Amino acid sequence: MSNRSADSIEEKKKQVIGLYGEMHLSMHLHELGWQVHRAYIDEGIDFTITKYWCPKCKKYSNQYIRKSEYKGKSAKCVTNLCEHCKETELQVVSKYLQVKTSEGIEIPGDSNHRDFSFHPKIRYDMGDDVFYVWIAVFNDEKGRKVCYYYIFNTKDVSKFDNTSIDTYQITDNQKTTLRIRKVDGAIVTQGKKYDYSCFNDQFFGDFNCLETEYI
16 A cells, blocks of 8 residues: 555544544533534534523523413413523523544553644633533443543644744644543653643533533
8 A cells, every 4th residue: 555545544544533523522521511603614623502691690501491372272481581580581601612522542552642733823812701611532342432531722732842942833842642541541751841630630521611601
């Protein structure tokens, strides 16, 4: 097999696992009450997710479904009012996600961990509404895929990476290599310069960070 064919197969595998991670994520976000919108042209932002927000109650809300009478029969009327106070028009809150998925690399003689390389493409603090969702995928003992999510705002990249150098986006030496434990998704890498504990203590499975108070 030529190098070009091997590279093409490897690229296809990356695309497939990327789509798997995005579909898995979109289903989970839907279960959490988010509407998920995917970009037709991907240039940094993969998903836009939206929820309804009540400016009076200062919290997220579903649309109030009002029961009314219509032609002598009970009918349900979907309104744009808050389901809590039933009087305030809801606003739409949007968050923007860059999603990366990886299966990592096997470690010779170690079946309990894999090494993952993470290189965020958006290096700047883009405000409170732009987030990364990084997905590490493992196969469990029965061959089923297990996803671990690490979720954080763009400003948080500076906690584990040097975003100040001019060549940050174009050099491989700025990729963050993380060793992850298969059984629970814990990061076991001990950084020499940066503390990767934020992946465990702050980022791991933190979907709540997407619901920061909107004012």
